[in-house]
Amino acid sequence: xxxxxxxxxxxxxxxxxxxxxSYLCRSCHRQFRENPQPQSYSAEVKELCxxxxxxxxxxxxxxxxxxxxxxxxINWVRQAAEAIPDENHEIPETAHA
Ligand SMILES: [Zn+2]
Numbered sequence: 592x593x594x595x596x597x598x599x600x601x602x603x604x605x606x607x608x609x610x611x612x613s614y615l616c617r618s619c620h621r622q623f624r625e626n627p628q629p630q631s632y633s634a635e636v637k638e639l640c641x642x643x644x645x646x647x648x649x650x651x652x653x654x655x656x657x658x659x660x661x662x663x664x665i666n667w668v669r670q671a672a673e674a675i676p677d678e679n680h681e682i683p684e685t686a687h688a
Pocket of ligand 1: 618
């Protein structure tokens with residue numbers, strides 16, 4: 592593994608981000624990811640973003656946590672909502688304030 596910025600081989604593992612190994616270059620002190628694929632996210636990442644939204648996280652918060660543009664997240668949540676069958680939209684009648 593070499594740094595994608597300066598091609599140095601003095602790189603160290605720097606944790607995982609969005610399921611990909613992240614690296615830190617000790618020569619130029621920049622971070623990079625293995626096989627960067629911008630705008631291409633796995634089904635797992637999409638599902639995670641949708642779950643965060645359903646648990647009350649705002650789209651901007653999700654963007655800050657995952658680094659994914661909030662417009663992408665909004666689209667995924669919209670797609671997920673359309674995929675849910677009608678019977679799951681029932682609101683419990685026992686829910687009184
Ligand atoms: Zn470097």
